[in-house]
Amino acid sequence: MKKFINLSFSSLLLAGALFLGSCQEEFEDINTSDAQGESIQATSATAIKIEKTASKDGSFDNIVDGASCIALNFPYTVEVNGLEIIIDSKEDLRLIEEIFDEFDDDDDDLQIRFPITITFSDYSEVTINSNEELAELARQCVEGGDDDDIECIDFVYPITLFSFDVNQQQTGRVTVNSDRELRLFFKELDDDDFVSIEYPITLKRFDGTEIRVSSNAELAAALEAAEDACDEDDDDDYNDDDFDEDRLENLLTECPWVVLSVERNAIDQTAQYEAYLMTFTEDGKVRVRDRQGNILIGDWDLDSDDGYVELDLQFDTLVDFSLEWKVYEIEQGKIKLFSGDGNRITMKLNCDGGTADPDTLREILGECNWIIKKVKNQGEEIQRLLGFEFDFMAEGVVTLSDASSTIQGSWEVAVGSEGGLVLAITMGDEPGVSFEWPLRDLAQNRLRFEVEEIGYELVLERVCTSNETDGDVVEIMNTLMAGDWVVAQYSDDGNDETAGYNGYDFTFGMENALTVSTNMDPVKNGTWRVIRDSDGHLEVYLNLGDEGDVFSELTDDWDVVSITETRLEMKDISGDGTQDILVFERK
Template identity: 45%
Template sequence: MKKFLNFATYAILLAFALSFTSCSNEEPLDIQLDEKQTLTANSATTKLIERTVSNDGSHDNIVDGSSCFDIRFPYTVMVNGLEITIDSEDDLEIIEELFDALDSDDDILDIIFPITVTKADYTEITINSIADLRELAKECIEGGDDDDIECIDVVYPVTLFTYNPNLEQTGSVTVNSDKEMRRFFAGLSETDVISIEFPVMFEMFDGTKVTANNNEELADAMERAKEACDEDDDNDHNDDDFTKERLDNLLVECPWLVKELRRSDLTQGIVADAYADYVLNFKEDSTVVARDREGNMLEGEWSTKVTDYRVKLTLEFEFIEAFSLEWFVYEIDKDRIKLYIIGADGDKLILKRVCEEPMVECTEAFIKETLLDECVWAVSDGNNEYLDDFRMDFTSMNIHVRNPNETVVDEGNWEISGTTITFNNLSMEMANYIGEWEIIECRGDRFKMKRGDQYLVIEKDCE
């Protein structure tokens, strides 16, 4: 460990200072301190340190809407009429869950005053009304105009040394937290000079460690950290709930039902009922199939990427303009995705996961197109009794029946007329199912058919 004030330099500077005091009629000597070794209260590196160790107020933006301060626990809020006591950061998730429980965005949160807030410099003040809170919040513009640097943390303890203008050491202090460090710098005067005992260790947002051995490396580490991660200073409390990878995986797991579509540029702000109950089926090859209430299907393309720390879903359909747009993900959970358009007030697309696809009208076109898909189909008798784990495929109007070992145990062909499907030329394991079957229930992943008192169910298996 080393104290970064070069004492040879100190001796020279002190000699200059003494010679200056013996010549009272001469102009004062402007002594330039070596920035690589020492810091002053107003130096650029000192300001970076202050920003790095400032109190981060963004974790409770869902309540106070400001990143420049946070509310001291405990306090009480009313969320959509329900009273909740907030004792820790974990309790903030309860608020988010209550907001997420509603499909609408008309969430109501009221803070029970008075409250105590902690500012960036760790000073605390009492707030007695929502008007006072909003006035204080004006100091911090939503979107991140607070000064703190959040993507890097100091690893404590850190020892600092203080000097007077004559470069005489006046003391030393070991700090063990951001608060102690920030309060130390707040107590400096403009004439104070300090040095830091190196090395100083930082931990980045992703857990990696960075070591600084002098002031230059110290400043460089903090400068690089400014834009290294999403500081989450905005008021979108959902944007830390997902990643691009999670969204990609979720989209292809199951089909998604369109619960609500609002495009002000196309529908004058009215919910586009024409597209409600559409089902979007996202596939791993970046294609997406939209199916309407009547079972008509249109194919498009989808992609995702991260931009400005937001996840963007792009949909492109040649014949469905309402869906074809760059949508930003606002909220996501295992059963619902909310998307919105930047700069368009109220425009949104809400999708609900439907792993069991909704029933649609049985038409010859829908049945044929669905069965010709490359997936195979599990076969049961309608009472969840599966036929020896057989899998059937219907590609090219042919039938191939395979057992769990992928051995073909029967084959034939099929034809469709209206809602009547006919199995032909089956001669082995499925010979008893030759003939006409009336399809009575249709889903994108399941068909139920009947012949007299006999039922047959086939379910899509794309794994």
């Protein structure tokens, strides 16, 4: 079964299948209660992955020790550029980076006051008395994310474990409440010991989403899928400041940037350029809007040099920005650039749309089509419009379509009375979207418009032809269109309502057409879509209207949890924390 953690669908599905096939022989049935699962031998691949997931990650203090496989025990004292600092917690490490970042062209120095105590990945400890001893241990670490620990998924505690000897006699029962307790439990096992886990248990992925597993096979698949699913930040750059050209390009084009400060040839030019707005487009153009609304167009490009990523800016008139800038920090929505002595720019990400220029919004709207994720009218959400597709065309023409119909209207972008941008849509045959929508959040892949005081909101997700090359999206679409499906489970906030769908077949057809039938007789038509949203999550949009019948209960944008050729599991977590579960199985 595939678990979605922003990986390629086909590669993850193949890896999961191979892994599960290789692991089945490790699971031996034991005569235990139903609450306990199959046994895991202490030396099995699954047990090793559990240990790796529970291992102590030492990368959080790499700015001090330069070693991801060890961590310094608090408290300890360091001297940073001559300033003595007592490190009592992870938060204090931030002080070191702030001192390092104060000047771009100085030589930073950090000295540790010995002796110190360090903890290894298996939670064993040792006292270190010199830099030489620490450096020798650091050389033994594997860096760059290639070490053994699994950091992209965590166990949610408590977890109850049962231990068995080679004769399958239970030798103990323990409830662990932390990674340390779990790792030490496995460390004390003999090679011929077995362990059983009391299921279900919960794991939390690196992106904050949770997954519940109910067997050893599901646990093995989840840990395998998470092994290389995120940046483990195993380097010396504390607080995840590391980045490459791809990450920087995605960040630059995500939203416009507001200039906070400029220094040119050691002269502060902030007063001249503060609040300028820079918009980077994927075609290598950068548009700068000054405080008077004038637009200057330039070019931008990225390159790597001597460990830095360089941002090359070239303008005909904006000469103070025309340099090859080294990017030395990305943090909390800010980016800092420098070039030689005395040339610095600091910018802040601006996704609220308040200072964007109309041309930026027009270009973003016109680049691709846009799917309605949410629309509210006077506080009431209009479910019947979920998944409808806008096509903003030239000459102010816009169409709105679902699987069965297309209607036409007009659109324009203007500066509103409060100075922000407004998208005015006139769609005579669909009053639910006919409104002057003030822009609140602007990004390349997501737009949000809102008038909070009167309960109007419109959220759009971008859908481009490039989605057709997204392997995950294509694979899910092809799987769903391969046959008829039935509802195997529908849980509404814990209430099992599956029985209401007995006898109904769901057909996912071409052109986003969704048909519900019984005994081959259609009873309800709707729309379906598969997209990867702006957060990278794979979603299946189902729209079966909002008439209040049993089928309209399924109208929602569902997050994909797992999929095989014969089973699709999805969930939806609402704003109040309630969770719905929908499972389709191939007929």
